[in-house]
Amino acid sequence: MKITEITQWLTDKKLKVTPQRVAILEAIICLNNHPTADAIVEYIRDKNPNIAVATVYKVLDVLVENGLIHKVKTEIGLMRYEAASENHHHIYCSDSDRIDDYFDEELNQLLDSYFRNKRIPGFDIENIKLQIIGKYNTNH
Amino acid sequence: MKITEITQWLTDKKLKVTPQRVAILEAIICLNNHPTADAIVEYIRDKNPNIAVATVYKVLDVLVENGLIHKVKTEIGLMRYEAASENHHHIYCSDSDRIDDYFDEELNQLLDSYFRNKRIPGFDIENIKLQIIGKYNTNH
DNA sequence: ATTATTGCAAAGACTTTGCAACTCC
DNA sequence: GGAGTTGCAAAGTCTTTGCAATAAT
Numbered sequence: 033m034k035i036t037e038i039t040q041w042l043t044d045k046k047l048k049v050t051p052q053r054v055a056i057l058e059a060i061i062c063l064n065n066h067p068t069a070d071a072i073v074e075y076i077r078d079k080n081p082n083i084a085v086a087t088v089y090k091v092l093d094v095l096v097e098n099g100l101i102h103k104v105k106t107e108i109g110l111m112r113y114e115a116a117s118e119n120h121h122h123i124y125c126s127d128s129d130r131i132d133d134y135f136d137e138e139l140n141q142l143l144d145s146y147f148r149n150k151r152i153p154g155f156d157i158e159n160i161k162l163q164i165i166g167k168y169n170t171n172h
Numbered sequence: 173m174k175i176t177e178i179t180q181w182l183t184d185k186k187l188k189v190t191p192q193r194v195a196i197l198e199a200i201i202c203l204n205n206h207p208t209a210d211a212i213v214e215y216i217r218d219k220n221p222n223i224a225v226a227t228v229y230k231v232l233d234v235l236v237e238n239g240l241i242h243k244v245k246t247e248i249g250l251m252r253y254e255a256a257s258e259n260h261h262h263i264y265c266s267d268s269d270r271i272d273d274y275f276d277e278e279l280n281q282l283l284d285s286y287f288r289n290k291r292i293p294g295f296d297i298e299n300i301k302l303q304i305i306g307k308y309n310t311n312h
Numbered sequence: 313a314t315t316a317t318t319g320c321a322a323a324g325a326c327t328t329t330g331c332a333a334c335t336c337c
Numbered sequence: 338g339g340a341g342t343t344g345c346a347a348a349g350t351c352t353t354t355g356c357a358a359t360a361a362t
Contacts, residue, residue: 048315048361050316050317050361051360052318053317068351069352082319083319084320085352086319086320086321087318087319089352089353090318091317093353105245110350111351123295126298134292136290138290139286146279152263152304154309155263155306155309156306156308156309157304157306158305158306159304159306160302160303160305161305162301162303163300163303164295164297164300165297165298165299165300165301166295166296166298167296168296188336188337188340188341188342189336190336192342193342209327210326222344223344224343224344225327226329226343226346227342227343227344227345229326229328230343231342231343233328250325250326251327
């Protein structure tokens with residue numbers, strides 16, 4: 033992942049480009065596994081040992097507000113983060129804390145047309161996310 | 173909601189019937205709005221002023237483990253709870269903390285048949301939950 | 313130069329733990 | 338009576354706040 037690209041995302045959103053912001057975005061992209069705030073700090077401390085935990089939280093908030101990243105909900109009340117990307121769903125492993133992305137355009141269209149026909153009275157749908165819960169049956 | 177029925181649920185799971193457990197189940201059912209642990213304490217304190225917060229958490233854990241209630245994930249990392257019931261989905265209001273249930277058997281069957289055809293390699297699906305995010309457009 | 317961001321430490325919110333006292337079966 | 342549960346207070350974990358120092362445009 034090129035840093036110039038990350039920089040561009042920030043400037044596109046009229047956000048100041050700081051080393052911390054770049055590092056955090058880079059971490060989320062490289063880790064690519066819906067890291068917690070803590071995992072992000074760990075990752076960044078290699079290059080940037082002085083980054084404050086509070087800074088990470090503040091930056092994450094800004095990035096979420098600006099749509100550059102998303103929060104991912106977990107069963108255990110810990111927040112995890114992912115880079116914004118195409119509308120996708122999540123696969124939750126029921127016996128570990130693994131979360132994977134699930135991209136399926138056919139499914140998205142199916143849901144789309146389903147809810148275009150069957151509306152929910154008094155409610156405007158903005159987004160639909162599936163949580164697919166189950167177990168991996170092969171060595172992963 | 174009759175207390176005898178709640179008692180039955182507990183005995184069916186071979187759990188000891190204590191006033192606290194009954195009160196907590198009763199609270200979740202009566203509140204019927206995916207209460208937080210705190211909201212449950214609030215509700216119970218009327219009748220049972222001495223209940224300890226820690227007890228509520230411990231009981232909630234036991235109830236979740238035994239499948240009598242479920243945890244509901246929120247954006248903000250707060251756990252909420254609901255009585256176990258038919259497989260259903262959740263409607264999240266994007267500008268409040270309101271969460272509603274969404275029952276739709278047709279949708280369940282659609283998803284079921286979709287994933288029976290299109291399997292996810294190496295993964296056994298146990299459950300699929302939709303998070304339907306949007307806004308209420310009428311006074312609610 | 314101006315405005316926003318960072319780092320630090322302290323506080324806050326929510327949840328868990330440990331253990332003696334107590335209850336349910 | 339014995340195993341399991343409760344209440345309490347203390348500790349733990351994750352996250353936020355306040356503010357002076359610092360850095361970005």
